[in-house]
Amino acid sequence: MAMEGGGRATGNRNRQLRVAADELQAVDGRDYPEDNITIVNTTTMSHPQQVRDDEWAEPAEGLLGTAVFDATGDKAAMPSWDELVRQHADRVYRLAYRLSGNQHDAEDLTQETFIRVFRSVQNYQPGTFEGWLHRITTNLFLDMVRRRARIRMEALPEDYDRVPADDPNPEQIYHDARLGPDLQAALDSLPPEFRAAVVLCDIEGLSYEEIGATLGVKLGTVRSRIHRGRQALRDYLAAHPEHSGAYSRPARSAG
Structure with missing residues (x-):
């Protein structure tokens, strides 16, 4: 997997989440001729702080493939990689952003969520597909927070002063400016x-x-x-x- 930037002038806004084609082939055996497959292009995705929560809606045509698979469990109706991403990318990214509070982590969580989903979809038991996505995204976020907290505490000296610094770091400056x-x-x-x-x-x-x-x-x-x-x-x-x-x-x- 790799994260590709869109140039220094545009920063994070043009980032694309991509995954190696051989990772997808290992899951479903389909041919993916390109070296890398775009997962999510964040330039086409509505950003959480730019859209009111009551304005979010799934595209009417976008739910068909997953809904059929979710209702029947028919392996022949199992959604493709493109279908999964097209139908659910906005929802997963929005949740990841609300949980993490920043674009970089939201992109990473979105990428990892779809990798997990695609690797496990053949074993998915019909129920609530969106609930499954919620569970994977949320648990990945909580795992990320716990992992970072553990690393941070292990790296602290015994006499560490826990009073936070007054000066914001670059990420916080960017975060505050965006939100x-x-x-x-x-x-x-x-x-x-x-x-x-x-x-x-x-x-x-x-x-x-x-x-x-x-x-x-x-x-x-x-x-x-x-x-x-x-x-x-x-x-x-x-x-x-x-x-x-x-x-x-x-x-x-x-x-």
Whole structure:
């Protein structure tokens, strides 16, 4: 796998996520004549901070292939790589961005999600394909956070001063410039487990039962994480009035 840049002038915006063709051939035996296959071109993908959550919709024609496979389990209807990406790339990238809070990690998570899906799709049991995508993306994010935390703690000297520096790093400067005072800033303040629960519930619209299945936790844990996550968001917004309009929890049943 490789990440290819689109030139210094345009930075991350022209990045394409690509995977070696032989990796796909090893999965489904189909011929992929090109050396690399484009997974997602982020220039054609709606960016989360540019689109309101209620504006997202799947293309009507895009759900047909996966829906048939999901309903029947017929291996003959198993979606191709192109079908998987075309139908679900926007949704996976949006979730990855909301969870990670930055484009670079969202791209990496999106790429890894589709690799995992494509390698496992032959063994997928019909049920809820989108729920499966949610579960893979969210678990990859949580694994990434835990791995980074472990590496960071192992690298710290015993006398490390845990007071954070005042100066923002380059990634934070880019992140703040891109997002401004919006929902993502508040979400970024949450612990990863709370953030995942709130994003899946209040942004992705999953029920508590679906979130429990996605995260592999009990219903009571889901309720607790969402409650505590929402409270943490309110506390953050109270302390940062410039973000006060960023979060408005939709009215919905508890699931």
